[in-house]
Amino acid sequence: MSRIIVVTSGKGGVGKTTTAAAFATGLAMHGHKTVVIDFDVGLRNLDLIMGCERRVVYDFVNLINGDANLNQTLVRDKRIKELYILPASQTRDKEALNLGGVGRVMEELMKEGFEYIICDSPAGIESGAQMAMYFADEALVVTNPEVSSLRDSDRMLGILASKSRRAVEGDDPIKEHLLITRYDPERVETGDMLSVEDIIELLRVPLLGVVPESEGVLQCSNAGEPVILNEKDHAGQAYADVVARFLGEERPHRFLTQEKKGLLKRLFG
Amino acid sequence: MGENMGFLEYFRSEKKGSAAVAKERLQVVIAHQRSSRGRHAYLPELQQELLTVIRKYVQISDDQVHIQLDRDGDCEVLELNITLPD
Ligand SMILES: Nc1ncnc2c1ncn2[C@@H]1O[C@H](COP(=O)(O)OP(=O)(O)OP(=O)(O)O)[C@@H](O)[C@H]1O
Ligand SMILES: [Mg+2]
Numbered sequence: 001m002s003r004i005i006v007v008t009s010g011k012g013g014v015g016k017t018t019t020a021a022a023f024a025t026g027l028a029m030h031g032h033k034t035v036v037i038d039f040d041v042g043l044r045n046l047d048l049i050m051g052c053e054r055r056v057v058y059d060f061v062n063l064i065n066g067d068a069n070l071n072q073t074l075v076r077d078k079r080i081k082e083l084y085i086l087p088a089s090q091t092r093d094k095e096a097l098n099l100g101g102v103g104r105v106m107e108e109l110m111k112e113g114f115e116y117i118i119c120d121s122p123a124g125i126e127s128g129a130q131m132a133m134y135f136a137d138e139a140l141v142v143t144n145p146e147v148s149s150l151r152d153s154d155r156m157l158g159i160l161a162s163k164s165r166r167a168v169e170g171d172d173p174i175k176e177h178l179l180i181t182r183y184d185p186e187r188v189e190t191g192d193m194l195s196v197e198d199i200i201e202l203l204r205v206p207l208l209g210v211v212p213e214s215e216g217v218l219q220c221s222n223a224g225e226p227v228i229l230n231e232k233d234h235a236g237q238a239y240a241d242v243v244a245r246f247l248g249e250e251r252p253h254r255f256l257t258q259e260k261k262g263l264l265k266r267l268f269g
Numbered sequence: 270m271g272e273n274m275g276f277l278e279y280f281r282s283e284k285k286g287s288a289a290v291a292k293e294r295l296q297v298v299i300a301h302q303r304s305s306r307g308r309h310a311y312l313p314e315l316q317q318e319l320l321t322v323i324r325k326y327v328q329i330s331d332d333q334v335h336i337q338l339d340r341d342g343d344c345e346v347l348e349l350n351i352t353l354p355d
Binding site: 146154158161162168191192202203 | 286287289291294295296299302303306313317
């Protein structure tokens with residue numbers, strides 16, 4: 001059976017693509033046949049984060065329009081077996097995706113035996129983002145501990161609950177997971193950043209994980225490597241926990257408190 | 270804020286403020302967003318049922334029934350557009 005999972009947020013730049021790449025890679029590392037789809041038409045980026053940009057020949061829009069078949073379009077990951085990337089088109093025509101076409105591709109992927117179909121949503125709450133979430137069974141709502149990100153996440157929750165296929169057809173609702181990224185325990189402790197508890201209380205969505213702010217994320221994106229492959233990096237480790245938790249393992253949340261005390265704290269704290 | 274508050278405490282309580290203020294503001298914003306949300310949850314269902322009824326008489330596709338909710342001052346206007354095939 002296949003599960004379609006959208007990585008969404010409303011607000012831009014909060015870490016959707018970073019998350020989609022890490023999450024899909026993690027699922028495949030657990031042996032699940034997984035594809036990650038870039039829905040950001042016109043602003044293809046997932047290929048760079050996955051490090052496969054030079055092997056992109058056809059894209060999502062080509063596939064929908066029948067210019068290429070699925071085998072020609074899917075890019076197979078070189079590192080992880082069972083991991084595939086479906087790149088976005090670089091066309092500037094935002095209307096290039098349509099629900100009928102996206103639905104047909106989803107069905108074909110299911111027939112091909114993909115267990116997980118991860119949809120990397122573009123920013124915003126308009127057609128692109130709605131296209132990415134429409135067929136979803138589950139949603140990773142990516143949120144930064146910051147006012148505008150939280151408000152937008154809440155708006156996206158409203159859209160998941162009213163505009164998705166499941167809502168329209170009266171099916172069970174999309175299963176929502178909260179993923180807090182770019183968390184900085186030090187700033188939470190000084191009272192400048194909303195805490196995990198605050199965010200859960202505000203959004204009331206079950207917490208899947210907390211990914212700390214980490215330098216490794218930039219280094220990995222520079223190298224074209226999903227951060228989950230960097231076992232030394234805290235963000236990478238947090239994503240590994242997220243995937244294990246998603247698959248039903250019990251894992252305590254890590255990186256919620258400051259590790260080393262800063263100079264000021266040691267003197268006065 | 271207490272008059273005898275030391276420099277460090279003052280510093281700290283100021284900092285405590287910013288996330289706490291954020292939380293308060295978000296509570297208001299999110300409550301507002303959510304209160305206006307559930308009210309029109311029936312629209313997709315209404316659209317589906319209209320489709321079923323109309324299809325008893327004419328064959329139309331999903332996108333030929335269009336429902337839109339607009340606001341006109343204090344009034345909410347439900348606009349219904351049905352395109353019949355020629
Ligand atoms: N945990 C993290 N620590 C540090 N930097 C991060 C973290 N997560 C994401 N970033 C950085 O934030 C920026 C935006 O990330 P990303 O592209 O994943 O966001 P996005 O939500 O997909 O953006 P868009 O809305 O434009 O698609 C990138 O520069 C990325 O390296
Ligand atoms: Mg992105």
